[in-house]
Structures are given as structure tokens and as C-alpha cells.
Amino acid sequence: MFLESDMKLSCLIVDDEPLARAGIRHLLNQQNQFEIAAEADNGTDALRLAELHQPDIIFLDIQMPGLDGLNVFKQLANKPAVIFCSAYAEHAVAAFELSAVDYLLKPFSAERFQQALFKACGKIIDKLNRGSSKPAETPSYIDRLTIRDPGRLRIVEVNDISWIESAGNYIDIHVYSQRKSYLLRDTMAAIEKKLDPALFARIHRSSIVRKSDIVELRPGDKGDAEVILKCGTVLTMSRRNRNALADLFGHLA
Template sequence: MKPYDNIKPRCLIVDDEPLARDVLRRYLLKLPVLELVGECSNAIDAFVFLQANEVDILFLDIRMPELLGTELIQSIKNPPKVIFTTAYKEYALDGFELDAIDYLLKPIRFERFLKAVNKALPGYENALLSNEPFDLEKKSGIDSIYLRIDRKQVRIVLDEILYIESDKDYIKIFTNDKMHVCRQTISSLEAMIDKHKFVRIHRSFIVPIDKIKSYTHELVEINKKELPIGKLYLNQFLKMVKS
């Protein structure tokens, strides 16, 4: 559990996956009108935290060991506003029966996250949007992410990435002098990085826009490496590079 200073509206993240917590923390940093007051890796720690701390919005995973997120809400007399975050569609009905504000399926895109926050905080829409969340990434100093590699949380500097390749349940992150291998899906990593700096060009590849040396409608060239562009991704890719 990580305590933070209390400033309204107060937010708590509860998820047993470190990468999922990283994504939500990153998104919250883009919205300075919100305050992250804590993080818990399981529902039991969250229950203890909620007994001693006031929380306005709870970002809650459902499928966790020992105690489900839905069971946590049922055990609290006056729960905060709940936004469920999960990879499992089958829990949606249970979530809404507990009067959840919203139900976000992983990987969570920032636009969808922002929509859920707007629903949780009616009247805050103008304050949230006036901060231009995407531009805030530069101000917040987020220039790296941490990924679990060889049983360690390894810092990956975003500006050093040449491209990202998916290999079944693993991803390979190529930099100038190294390749990192991580057990993770490419879609979940895509949700963690700035979509204004990186673009998905294929179901198996993500590239940083500023590293592209040349491109056609079929491939991009980065550091003398040619990577294919999938037909489903071509229009979005062209829109990104031309803008």
C-alpha cells in the first residue's frame, strides 16, 4: 500500500497486477484535478485502507486472489464511487448490480478512462478537459515505464525505444543496444504509452513516430530495419505521420 496526500477528489487504485496499476497511475497524473491517495495490490489491503481513509473514486479490479473486487464492495457499508477495471466481460452484470459508475475492460484507453471519470464526477467536466490531459504528459515528466523482466521491474526509457514486437504472449522491446523480453500482450503495453508518440502499424508492431526514417504503404524503415504495415492499421498510421 502506498499512501499519498489527501486532496479532493481522492482516488484509490486496487489491482493485483503492477502493470495495470501503472496504467491507471499514469492516467491519473494527466488529470491534476484528481489526487491519488493510495494503491493496493489486493482487496484485503483495500478494505483496511478504506476503513481509515476517505476515498471519492475507487478504481477496482474484480478478479483478484482471496477476495474479489465485487465481494469487497459488498463488505463495505458506504463504499465510494466505483469504477471497475477488469479483463473479463462476464463480470459486467455483477458490477452494474452493485451500482458501479462504469466498467472498463482492459486494456483501457485514456479516452475511455476519461469518460468514466466524467461520469463519476458530474460538474468536473470542464475542469478535467481544460487541463488538456494529453499535453500534461510532458509537464508530468513521464519519460519511462517499468516492465517485469527476469523477475525484476526494469525501467524502459521511452525515447530509447526503436520498436516493439509481439511474439504470442511476449513482447520484445528493441533499443539501440539491447532487446528486452517481457511476458505481456502488445495491447496492454500500447495502453501504457503515449499514442501521440507511438503508433501501432501491425498487430505485431508498435513504432515511435520520431524514429521512422522512411515509409511506404507497405512498410516503415527504422534503424535500417523494415517493418510491415498491416492493412487494418494503414489509415491510422498515415493520419498520424501526416499530422
């Protein structure tokens, strides 16, 4: 299962080989989460059908009559999740430079196909999380995060997050309602920009906390402080970030 919802993703299959299209069609038809919007055997038709159907995912061959797959990708008005499918490995670097989701080298296994679909779903959900439909002048903050676990995508509601701490190349997201934490490959600086500052505060270079979960603040003698949460967790607020909670406790001296 790719998505923990009833959401269906539309797909466009582009390949000049009928057997290649049939193989992808067969693999997609085995999954309820995907529907085939159209198929094309050349680049010109691919562009026309992409504009007409606005697919979520395009399976795109490289070498085709007329317009090749790389140029099709470059000319797409709206960039969906693109998975290149080719018998030639030498185009992989160029494909990834164009921000392709994946590059399947023919012949590929059903398992390898599943991995590519998983990546495509992740990109689609991340795009939805960015909330691009809000007016440009209004800050856009996420209301959920997508955690990639082996074999599935887990949706974590921002309303369930108590605090976040740095964990090397990951961030550790502590979910108070379940007494659990989840690792997400992201940076503290990036996640801070995605969260509403009215709800969360960066109190240390390695921690972000939900303001409503704070029950006590214990100032230290060096301008720092201990932040105590409802669950009993004690976090450190650095001197540099001491004004992050000014709306709750006033400006610390």
C-alpha cells in the first residue's frame, strides 16, 4: 500500500514499444491506487496528452521517434512525477539532473517498479504538503508530514507533534498523542520554515517545541533556561533563542 487514503493517481505511459507499454500497464493494473489516463508512442503525442490529462505520474521512454523523452520532460508545462524507462543507462545522469523521480533500466523487475512508484508517491505528497494553493502573500505552513517507512508512507499530523530534535542528518519528531517519535530526513532549518511560528518555537539549534505543550520555564544563570513540557520532558533553551518564547513568558533579562 502506497497511500493511506482513497486517493487515486493518474498515469501517462509513453513508449514507442507496444510490449513495453503493456508491461507497465500490467503492473499498474495490479494496484488500486493508480489509473491509466492515456498512452502515447511518441514525444509529440506525449506533450499533448500531458496537457490534456494533467497526470500525476508519467512513465517516459528516452529514445523515441521525433521528440525524445528528455526533451519531452523539458517542455512539460506542469512538471508531474516523471519516471524514465530506458534500455540505455547512459541517460540516467541527464534524467536526474532534470529532477526525474527515478530511472528504470529495462528490463526491470516488479519489485524495482514498486520502488519507483513509492518514490513518485512521496514526491506527490510532499508537493501537496507545501500547500501551494494559498495566496502568495500569505505564509503557507504545512499541516502534515510524510514519513517514509519501509514499504509505506506514514502521515503525521502537525497537530500531534510535541517537539522536534536534531538527529544527525535526520530530525526526530516526537508525537505526544502516541508517545512515539519518527525519523524524517530533513534539517531543523527547513522544518522550522514549514511550521507556523504562532504554534512552534525554535528554542535551541537542535530543538523546536510546540508552545502549548510548555508548562514551566526555569531560567539559568547564563541566559539559558530549562523548558518543561506536559509529558515531563526537559529541553534546553539556549541564550541565543531566549526570546523565542517572549509571547508566553515575556522577554527574559
